[in-house]
Amino acid sequence: MSLLEVNDIHVYIQSFYILHGVSFEVPKGEVTVLLGRNGSGKTTAMKAILGLLPPRQGSIRFKGDEISHLPAHKIVQQGIGYVPDTRRIFNTLTVEQNLLVAMRRSGTKNQEDKFEYIFNLFPDLKQFWKNKARSLSGGQQQMLAVARALVNENDLLLIDEPTEGLSPLYSKNLLRSLSQLKETKTILLVEQNFRSVTALGDRYYIFDDGKIVASGEDMAKLTADKELVSRHLGVTTT
Amino acid sequence: MSIETSIYQKIKKFILTSRIVKILTLVIILILSIYWAYSQIEISVDAFTLKFGRSIIDGLAYSMLLFLMVSGFFVIFGLCDVINFAHGAFFMLGGFIGYEIYLASEIYLLDTAFLNNNFFVSLLAFFIACIGTASILAVIGGGIEVFTIKKYYGNVTSQILLTIGFMFIIAKLAEIIWGAPFQTFFLDSSSQLNYFFLGGVINLGTGLVFEVYQIFLIIFGFLFAGGMFLVFQKTRVGLQIQAGIEDAEMVEALGINITRLFTLVFMVGAALAGLAGVILVPWLGANTGHGTTYLIFAFVIVVVGGAHYGRFEGTFFGALIVGMSIKFCEYFFPDISSIIVFIIMSVILVFKPGGLTGEH
């Protein structure tokens, strides 16, 4: 049984029909990657899992329980961490306060250990601990956004385009941090740049126009289909 | 760094490090030393200084009162994005409820006679009035949120019409019960004791006289502001509210029950309005016309302090600016005392279009 099973969900934003029956699963301990060009519905799928855009139809099971009817905070409390696509850190709060807001009551016991763990992962955050989040650089803000998902004992992390807007070096570092996480957590990752996640992912789904058009466990096999790559990933391979 | 280490340590650390405490200590020392200086030396105070001193004290007291009232409006506007037109009505209603509770509990306390000290009777009665009013208003505010406004988050026009509807209902009911705005209800004329716990005056000699109640208001206001600051910076709920003002959906995605937070904020906002209403009564009385006047002040202060993603400190300074300038003008330029608020608001908005702390 997979940790998360999404089965034939149909999602609307207001009256727009965005996801037309999407199914995929995220096995425990693996990194599952969602690929697809802009506007194909990857972020929407994540929001549907989180309960921010509840599906009108279909089922979402987390640890075997149906969660699609629950309000967002109930879903998240079952152990899901979310790193949104545009960071969405709280600018007016300090780095510390950003993490405190995210920390659930159950997590406050071994708070110091958690912070230590985060400092190990992202030493920059320690340096700017009492600074307003607004004053951080883009990369540091992204670290903060990831750290915010790590302060709780989450089983599943939903990470939406973590390398967006980061310099190649920064994104490499960040992806390395993520592969460290891989040992202990299950990750559902959205990434535009499919080459950079080849080493990281265990399983891939390709979105287009609100549907899944291809999936597989081996990136090499998937990208062998030149037409699929150029059509759905927007990259011409030579 | 930790949120649940011993409370004692936290308080100790706070007292040692916080800027607010330092400022407050300084202010208190300053006031005491001025008082001491006055008692030592015989200075003849000219009319101008007299007026000036009075306007400062009046202004500070009034600012604190405005701040108390507007902080409720601010949290509701900031977090829930609701322009609460009923806020002035809550404030006005709070005044009357507090007035009635005070009188009733005074009678009760005198009957039971376990307190034979008038000072303590009135103090206790006032305390009961504050708590009672705040709770009643919290229930009213929470009820309004749960049964109506909750369904219309995101639909601004509906919220406006709803809160205007409640404003009318509350204002008219109050007029039916307590009469039209030309009558103001004062505690000292209605009270049996005819003795209010802070009814005294501080006489600094040479004609410089301050009412104790105003001094109480100033101290209470600063303490309250410090308390609010602490709540926003240090407590879980406070941080959640601040984060929610920026991005409510993200807060929900972090596993926080934002709907419950909204209801809570509504209750707190209404309770603060009510509390401010009670606290106004011993000074300016309860009047059914207060609702509209103070609603406009609330608007202006929030705009001056920073409406969009503004911070709570902005509201504090906004209240300070507005309250001080109103009282100052009442003493020195009575002609423009009713428009000074708008002049100041225009000037501030022209130089800082987002208000003191807000974004444009």
Add this chain to the structure above:
Amino acid sequence: MSYLTLSKIDKYLSKNRVFITVVAFLYFLPLLTAAETSSLRTLLHTLTLIFTFGILAMSFDLQLGRSGLLNFGQALLFGVGAYMFAFIFTNKAMPFPISLISGLPYPFALFLTILVGIFVGAVMGATTDRLRGTGFAFIALAIAMLVFEFFKTNSDISGGETGLRVEIPPLIKNQFTYLIFAIFALLVIIAFIFMVVQYISTRLPVNPFDYQKVNEITEKAEKFELTSRKIGLMILGLIIVGLVVASNVFSLFFTSKRYLFTIPVQYYLALTSMVVVYLFIQRLSISPFGRVITAIAQNEERVQALGYNTYRYKIITVAIAGGIAALSGALFSPYIRTLDPHTGLGVEIAIDAMIYTIVGGLGTLIGPFLGTGVVVFSELRLVDLIENIFPGFGEWWLVVLGVLYIIIVLFFPYGIVGSLQRRSRSLKETGRQLFIYEHDYWIFALIGTFLVFFIMFAMVS
């Protein structure tokens, strides 16, 4: 009249049946009575106020509903019109610069007032350069409050506590004005009859249950033909209407009581202004200008990026709204007769305009007017209504009004018209199942208008 213009008129009539029906009904109303004391006159008097504030609400809606500009200073724009007219038509001697305009003839007064309204609107709009959203709302409020306080403290121009007494302009008391309006009303009614005849001759021969065929009616209407049957029907209609109008106009025309004309003439003035404003805003919103301001309301940065000077568009919008609001004020001041700063410039006016607009539905054009009707009529009649049902509870009317607002939000979260529009597709579908098509709506509009006015009539008498 050439064939081409005739067929143009014909096409216009067949496309705007509901509008023509309602307008014809409203123009016909004053012609029904010549009596000095009739409850119809009371109704006309009430309707005049509704039209006047309806114009104000449309001006507010032009800013908020179409351009996203929340203007809390609306009271000033209204007050400009109200005070201009008060200055022109008061018998009190005014200080120097104001005395220049006293006694100006009505048409010039109207023209000048609208110009001043546009100017004040432009000044207000000029603040949108630095300020937007709440900032603009409150700067506008500040400007309005400053002027309000100025009028309140300067009793030599505002008449102090008692206010300014406004004389009725001579033009309004004039029977020739009434005659002109009566003739105009006749023209509108002729257009209506024309439309009905056209409808009968095209719609009836078609099988009423055949949607395809009914749909062709509009096509047909463009090919205009005058058959003898059409002409006969029209003449019949004209004779009936003509008789009513003639009897009314003649009996009034030979009276010496000039004051009898004020109510219907004011009614006609307000009605005509409202129709003109309605058509104007309708045109404006489908023009390129209207599309740009709607786009600015949705995403200003993007419009700027397209190379538009959004600032200029916003100034022009507020200026136009200022002219319209001033027109509303100009109608109001000779109606209310005594103007003090509260009735002419108080903040409540802005709040009221906002309530009317929201009750009717933001950005729906006809909504603000309907909202005005609902609210103003409730404000005027609610006390009596409650007194009749629960004697002694008349003072509860404001409570009831508050409850009414809450009920409106619960049932119509986007305002009355706005919520209906959101459901218009399903409503149309339901109508179609009952074999009611778009072409037949005017009949229901007629019945509906008639019923509404009958109920209002019953309530005022």
